[in-house]
Amino acid sequence: MVNRVLIISPHFPPINAPDHQRVRMSLPYLAQFGWEAHILTVRPDSVEGINDPLLEKTVPQEIPVTSTGALPIQQTRKFGLGSLGLRSFPYLLQAGNRLLQQQKFDLLYFSTTIFNSMALGPIWQRRFGIPYVLDFQDPWLSDYYEKPNAGRPPGGRLKYEFSQLQAKLLEPITLSSVSHVISVSPAYPQILQQRYPQLRPEQFTVLPFGAPEQDFASLPAIEVQQKIFNPHDGKRHWVYVGRGGDDMALALRALFLSIQCDRRQNPQVWESVRLHFIGTSYAPKELALKTVEPIAQELGIADLVSEHPERIPYFEALKVLTDSDAILLIGSNDSTYTASKLYPCILARKPILAIFHHQSSVIDILKQCQAGEYITFNSHSQPENLLTQVTTAVHKLLSLxxxxIPETNWSAFKPYTAKEMTRKQCQIFDQCLTSHGQSKSP
Structure with missing residues (x-):
């Protein structure tokens, strides 16, 4: 028997956005585990982001996709409203109503950081009697930027406060009748259970993203080129691909301080090293601000560091990783932060240096898979406290x-592959149907 799931993912290929990674990675395997998927998304012309046709080709052709519109951002931005969640909500509601009326679905699955769309779950659950699953890839309601020294929130204080007001209103409603919550971080279930005591521990599963093995396997045939650096110029290129932000300043300062100190003693070594930071801003190209180069400037190594804040196409980003000499993983001082970019970095088969909060799952996975060097910090750490450890790790990179090619333990990595993650995901789906049937029975 095959069950049907309607997957709501407002960001979806060809839009290059990390929050559809779990959906995209699972699509080739869902049928093996008894599930058929139908995608409900927003048309690319209504979404701000990089349009990546190559990414769209990775979606199996047999997967039906329903795309809907959104209020034009050119009009809504005049009123200070750019949120895709608000712009697309009535359109997703209408399209979802039509799908659920015309076709039979057994489950609703929301996998997105466009959190407002998750509020459709209880609406459709009441109207159509279908259980729903929420996939939390980031916190929805969060007090992180209200803490001392948290820095400026992405998009500014006003935008942050407006988004948190929406979260305070919508998150309790959305979680009131949820069947299951999937989370990439073990911290989120703890936070949500404290906030909503009616939710039971068995309603939560921590499930990282699956590793994109198929994407790396197809990379040579695509023959995509990256434009960030020339891998044949005789330099050693260390790269970081992912978001930036004030919450990453501690890890960045620790890295740059160690380079500054070592460069004073060994200037010749650093003449051939270049550090590249790509995709550090979520903002459109014309609004993207640099957050890495100012720290490099402050610590006197600006000539070694280049920042490309706007995002680049997905396969070009993978090519950046495979063309590099080493990969940097920069962590947040938020202990709940888990980097979805970890698995591509491991699959690139390059030396890795990670600087992360000691509670991050990134550290556990690197340790299990023996995939790279890592330095950990806690909430009281200062860059100077990490100097010796980071310098030792940097020296090791320079000596390679x-x-x-790292001697990664691929057997330990197997549970993190897309197929294995999809298997666990479908087990959750099956449990939801069983629980839903029991709750409906007299």
Whole structure:
């Protein structure tokens, strides 16, 4: 028997956005585990983001996709409203109503950071009697930027406060009748259970994203080129691909301070090293601000560091990783932060240096898979406290020969592959149907 799931993912290929990664990685395997998917998304012309046709080709052709519109951002921005969640909500509601009336679905699955769309779950659950699952890839309601020294929230204080007001109104309603919550971070279930005591521990599962093995396997045939650096110029190129922000300043300062100190003693070594930071801003190209280069400037290594704040196409980002000599993983001082970019970095088969909060799952996975060097910090750490450890790790990177391939434990990595993650995801779906049937029975 095959069950049907309606997946709501407002960001979806060809839009290059990390929050559809779990959906995209699971689509080739869902049928193996007894599920058929139908995608409900927003048309690319209504979404701000990089349009990546190559990414769209990775979606199996047999998967039906319903795309809907949104209020034009050119009009809504005049009123200070750019949120895709608000712009697309009535359109997703209408399209979802039509789908659920015309077709039979057994489950609703929301996998997105466009949190407002999750509020459709209880609406459709009441109207159509279908259980729903929420996938939390980031916190929805959060007090992180209200803490001392948290820095400026992305998009500014006003935008942050407006989004948190929406979260305070919508999150309790959305979680009131949820069947199951999937989370990429073990911290989120703890936070949500404290906030909503009616939710039971068995309604939560911590499930990282699946590793995109198929994407790396197809990379040579695509023949995509990256434009960030020339891998044949005789330099050693260390790269970071992912978001920036004030919450990453501690890890960045620790890295740059160690380079500054070592460069004073070994200037010749650093003449051939270049550090590249790509995709550090979520904002459109014309609004993207640099957050990495100012710290490099402050610590006197600006000539070694280049920042490309706007996002680049997905496969070009993978090519950046495979063309590099080493990969940097920069962590947040928020202990709940889990980097979805970890698995592509491991699959790139390059030396890795990670600087992360000691409670992050990134550290556990790197340790299990023996995939790279890591330095940990806590909420009281200062860059100077990490100097010795980071310098030792940097020296190790510098000592590696060109073309070095880490001796990763691929057996330990297997549970993190897309197929295995999809298997666990479908087990959750099956449990939801069983629980829903029991709750409906007299």
């Amino acid at each position: 020969p060109n073309g070095y």
